[in-house]
Amino acid sequence: MQDQVREQDDREKAANAYVMSLVALMAGLPLPIVNLLATFIFFMSNRKSSYFVRWHCTQALLSQFFVFILNTISFQWTFRILFGDLEFSNEYFGYLCVVIIVNVAEIIGTLISAVKVRKGIESNWWLFSPLTNLLVRKES
Amino acid sequence: MKTFLLRFGITLSVLTALWFAFSRIPAKESFQSLAKGNFDEEKFGELAMDAVFMESEELKSDSVDFVMNKMVNRLSEGNLFASNKFHIHVVNNNEVNAFALPGNHVVVHSGLIYMCDNPEELLGVLAHEIAHLEKRHVYERMRTEGMITLIEGAVAQGGGATIATAVGELAGLAFSRDQENEADEVGFVFLTNSNIRPNGMATLFRKMKEDSEMSGYIPEFMSTHPELESRALNIESKCAGLSNTFVPVMTQEEWENFQVNLRLAL
Numbered sequence: 001m002q003d004q005v006r007e008q009d010d011r012e013k014a015a016n017a018y019v020m021s022l023v024a025l026m027a028g029l030p031l032p033i034v035n036l037l038a039t040f041i042f043f044m045s046n047r048k049s050s051y052f053v054r055w056h057c058t059q060a061l062l063s064q065f066f067v068f069i070l071n072t073i074s075f076q077w078t079f080r081i082l083f084g085d086l087e088f089s090n091e092y093f094g095y096l097c098v099v100i101i102v103n104v105a106e107i108i109g110t111l112i113s114a115v116k117v118r119k120g121i122e123s124n125w126w127l128f129s130p131l132t133n134l135l136v137r138k139e140s
Numbered sequence: 141m142k143t144f145l146l147r148f149g150i151t152l153s154v155l156t157a158l159w160f161a162f163s164r165i166p167a168k169e170s171f172q173s174l175a176k177g178n179f180d181e182e183k184f185g186e187l188a189m190d191a192v193f194m195e196s197e198e199l200k201s202d203s204v205d206f207v208m209n210k211m212v213n214r215l216s217e218g219n220l221f222a223s224n225k226f227h228i229h230v231v232n233n234n235e236v237n238a239f240a241l242p243g244n245h246v247v248v249h250s251g252l253i254y255m256c257d258n259p260e261e262l263l264g265v266l267a268h269e270i271a272h273l274e275k276r277h278v279y280e281r282m283r284t285e286g287m288i289t290l291i292e293g294a295v296a297q298g299g300g301a302t303i304a305t306a307v308g309e310l311a312g313l314a315f316s317r318d319q320e321n322e323a324d325e326v327g328f329v330f331l332t333n334s335n336i337r338p339n340g341m342a343t344l345f346r347k348m349k350e351d352s353e354m355s356g357y358i359p360e361f362m363s364t365h366p367e368l369e370s371r372a373l374n375i376e377s378k379c380a381g382l383s384n385t386f387v388p389v390m391t392q393e394e395w396e397n398f399q400v401n402l403r404l405a406l
Contacts, residue, residue: 088171094163098155127151130144 011120013049014056017042018114021064022107036068055136056117062128067106074099185243189229192247196231199250203401204230211263214389215270218333226270236348240269240278250402255347259395260340263331268341271326277319324371328378337386342375
């Protein structure tokens with residue numbers, strides 16, 4: 001019975017890692033750092049948790065870091081166009097399209113992962129799961 | 141690690157390819173044409189120049205073409221515009237004036253050329269007017285003055301009195317203080333990028349100011365340029381901090397010969 005409760009608790013925590021990044025992404029727009037910070041804080045507070053929770057926190061953090069890099073570049077580029085020395089260009093427009101696609105994919109992926117993990121189904125991201133496997137050790 | 145690096149490489153390649161593909165979409169041009177609406181700048185520029193030439197005869201000679209091309213070529217060398225992008229027209233008019241018109245036309249009155257003691261002074265004016273065009277100040281000013289719709293109609297009809305009136309207004313068009321300052325700043329950068337001594341801008345401003353104080357007559361184009369003294373001071377202070385090696389566009393003798401030839405051409 002206790003194991004079942006613990007397992008439920010783990011699933012919820014792991015799912016929250018994804019939900020947290022998503023909520024922070026919505027709340028923090030257009031500042032790209034907010035979602036990364038939120039996921040990082042959640043990751044730190046769960047670093048003593050079970051392997052399952054730590055693994056999904058790490059995967060969520062890695063995916064947020066990837067998006068953070070892309071969003072920071074677009075944020076700076078936009079800022080310089082609006083207030084600085086750069087002009088709107090086709091390259092900027094192209095980059096913005098890519099960033100939007102990645103962000104939408106990220107949001108959809110995060111939602112799917114949150115739902116799957118909540119049900120106890122594994123959710124391995126094609127890009128980040130190999131690195132997550134390397135970073136997270138089985139023993140806590 | 142190998143798997144991750146491979147997948148990361150594939151992801152980056154796909155994203156780069158997508159970026160490249162999306163960059164092919166002419167978004168900038170589409171936004172510009174949306175902002176411009178149906179206004180045909182090129183066509184208006186041509187009609188406007190016809191109207192200018194009705195008022196003042198264009199001075200065309202080998203000497204004028206040579207000097208103007210030399211100056212624009214030199215300005216384009218250090219900057220991001222093609223030398224044939226701008227069309228410089230010298231017209232026979234003793235009024236000290238120069239102005240930019242849509243379609244990348246710059247009109248210079250002979251009176252202004254006579255006032256310039258060296259080529260750098262005229263280059264300062266050209267750089268300033270080109271900066272107005274590059275920053276789309278002329279179009280913006282026309283838009284804020286509510287001239288666009290009228291001109292659109294006149295262009296569609298192939299010219300007429302409206303074009304002549306519009307050109308008259310554009311020749312004495314007052315730019316905002318911000319636009320003038322920006323044209324000074326950008327013009328200054330154009331000059332220094334091309335290793336042209338930028339002091340000419342300041343000396344011409346000051347000379348015109350002194351001239352107007354003595355005669356009591358303020359040239360039309362000067363009256364539209366606010367705070368000439370402070371702008372001259374600003375340029376001079378920026379010049380003081382420069383360490384460029386300036387290369388003259390032409391010798392003083394060549395410049396004076398050009399002025400003489402211009403008078404003879406009349």
